Amino acid sequence: MLQKLIGHDLQGLFDQLPLAATLVDEQENLLWVNEKFCTLFGREAKDFADNTFRDLPCDTALTPLGKEPLYYVPPAQGREEHWLRARVDKIEAESGSYEIRYFFEVSDFVQVVSEQMQLNEMLAKKNTVDLVTGLPNRQALWPLLESLVSRSRRYGNDLTIIVMQVGLPEVSKDETGERQRLNALMSVKYFLKDQMRWADIVGRLDGGEFLLALPETPEASSADLIEKIRTGITNIQVTDIAGERQPITAVFGVSAWRKGDDVASLIRRAQEQLPPIVPDDNVRPFRRPR
Structure with a gap:
């Protein structure tokens, strides 16, 4: 024809x-x-x-x-x-x-979806579920961690907390860059869930900070998991401001329960151990002011 x-x-x-x-x-x-x-x-x-x-x-x-x-x-x-x-x-x-x-x-539809995702992120503070990733947020994590800390106090069980700070290459400051940021958070969520045991807890604190709680795990035993995550997370890539595909990076802070610890001191000690995200100026952490 x-x-x-x-x-x-x-x-x-x-x-x-x-x-x-x-x-x-x-x-x-x-x-x-x-x-x-x-x-x-x-x-x-x-x-x-x-x-x-x-x-x-x-x-x-x-x-x-x-x-x-x-x-x-x-x-x-x-x-x-x-x-x-x-x-x-x-x-x-x-x-x-x-x-x-x-x-x-479908530009108008993409715009509506993007605005909805940003609104969900702002509303997350009023909910127990992070509306971007679906993970427990800070409000939901607190009682879960208090229960684990209580068990450690009573029985002396090991408990290790990992705070992971995610950073990504500099993306555009328009809606496209924001969509990349939100999609990256979702990819990190799925990746972390695949690495964790059923008894472990994964949640999102703020911005690019994720919290991993490992019950019955001494601090030394968390090193293998951290290295596995550090290596595997580089498979998640975004398009940077120059149009090139670049990997996501992550840094980690670790703390183990000590006598006298509460949830706040455990998390604070892990956050204080977070090194700079990377020495490269092209990488921007998601970290927000506390």
């Missing part, structure tokens, strides 16, 4: 589509683009000649909308910022396989 359409006819059909669309071959070469596609990227059709889909000035990103990646088109001269969801229709022809890719504008 494609072979029966001359270029002018095919371009006319594309331009009548209500969405931005492009036709690509198996090598992702851009064969056709419609007017809405040109408007989206602030270019003319001739500017896409000899381009592949990978040459387009857009990035894929996981967003709060779910696991399906969206396409992010950053603002530039002649175009605004766009968040897009793609739909792909495959076409088989005698000359090969092709795809028509349609792009749906």
